[in-house]
Amino acid sequence: MKPKSQIVDETTLLEQMLLVRAYEEAIVAGSVAGKVPGTCTSVGQEAAGVGVVSALAGDDLILTNHRSAAHLLARGADPGRLLAEVMGRRDGYCKGKSGSLHISVRELGVMLTSTIVGGELSLATGVALSQKMLGRPGIVACFFGDGAACEGVFHESLNLASVWQLPILYICENNQWQAFVHRRETMKGEHISERAAPYGIDGATVDGNDVLAVRSAALAAAEGVRSSGRPFLLETWTYRSRGHFEPDDQAYVDPAEHAAWLARDPIARSRQRLVDSGRLPPEEAAALERRVRERIVAALAFADASPFPALDEMTTDVYA
């Protein structure tokens, strides 16, 4: 399957965001019902993921982390195979061996997904070195969070990428939360993008809850990386509106902050903009939402019908 990279229509972006939301809500509902293992969602961050991926070219490569649903689905991953993976089934993209936390889909260029916070930062330099030394055209988009930006490997990665001039678009999804701790408790400064300058590279912060703003900033950043061969640090300013890991009662979250961010929900904003401007009549919006829900129902049925791996898979794929 070819990655979907040339999307320009906001309705299509909205549909992708709706798909990500419906997919993750299905996982949450499944975990409440005891049918799906608990997982880390990216609810509230859909625009940040969808907007950036929409700005990438088909031969660009993506490295992501445990909050990967938007990156995978926007890149064209099949929700049925993703759900099969989350449920540990044979038809999952990783044969059920990954589960939700580190899903890679090489055929779509989603490479080496790591759930070790900062793991993707350490691997991206190597992937970009291959692109550069083997003369391949694509750049490397590396998604991480504000938590990973507090790991030592953040420094090591940006420093080496700058010294070696590696074509990496670093995307920090600053979702305000580092597992169960607000970033205010763990780091100085508001913005991760301010850290670009000491490495001699450029950075920018964009409203991560506005899919068009994200797409526009990512297009400019990716083009810069592509033409200069140098890294760029883009920060998408967003919010993790669910807990760290399902289930999570979020008793530690300030209700006022939560409410303020919910009022800026990226899907509601995009939908409202489309409806208000007449580009998406309300009945068509409702039809879009219905289509997405039907896709997820079918995906869940596919995943549920997929068998568990044979027990001998426990020891396959260990050595090449």
Added chain:
Amino acid sequence: MPTLTPFEAIGAALAEEMRRDPTVLVFGEGVATKRHDLVDEFGPARVRNTPLAEGIIAGTAAGAAATGLRPVIDLLFAPFLCYAMDELVNSAGKLRFISGGQFAFPLVTLAMTGGGWGVGAQHNHNNEAWFVHSPGLKVLMPSSAADFKGLLKSAIRDDNPVLFFIDLALLHQPGEVPDGEHVVPLGKAKVLRPGSDVTLLSYGKTVHACLAAAEQLAAAGIVAEVIDLRSLKPLDEAAFLTSVHKTGRLLVVHEAARIAGVGAEIAAQVAERAFASLRAPIVRLGGPDAPAAASHPLEQAFAPDAAAIVAAARSLCR
């Protein structure tokens, strides 16, 4: 047959493999400074100095290995591997399995260890067993110049992450290396001296202590078989089981701490699979459960020497 030091043998292996395969590259702390002949021949893109940052060196190698290059990285001293554990163990060792086989990690990590330079415990720690215990990795520790070359060539050609431990006391000890293409397969132990009374099983520097001990034991009428494991993972189980079936006595010798060391695994396997052949209890000689000291006599006493091996073997054969 030409004579090379292991340092030179490593350089020869790197040069030959880089000539053979344009995707092989080498980077690490001071690599381009120390191996300027490689820079001259292959250029600065394939022979790179790096920051003193083991995590990103290893992570870069893992990412590059999964996407078409075959990196060899030099992390200098084995204790520095602690900074690269996530990248080697969690990424290179596990992401093949986690991804359902979508990626392979053909990379080699060089690291020195062992007594000899008086550098103390943060530069000298035989931690090879940690990596034997980590899935997806292979582990080598040669004892001769010829094996340094032949095993490194095989490691570079292998599609898995390989930890290549260099006993630093051996690094500048010359030895014969066969002319031309010399490749030693991974997972094959080598019988260095055949014998019938006791098996002396070792790897790295202590192989030479075993050979010296065998010489002394021969004078006392005890014919010891000396086996160099060379590869700690995959482990050549057939080699030591065959030997123990013949001799009935096993002495495992290494500089690494005895506790949960490679010798413990071998002893357990022999107890499980060759118990009926044993004529005496298995004995392990290894370092104490302590950091290695810098002070010369303490550093040297950490590793079993020929006298200790002779005494243990004589006791076994009594």
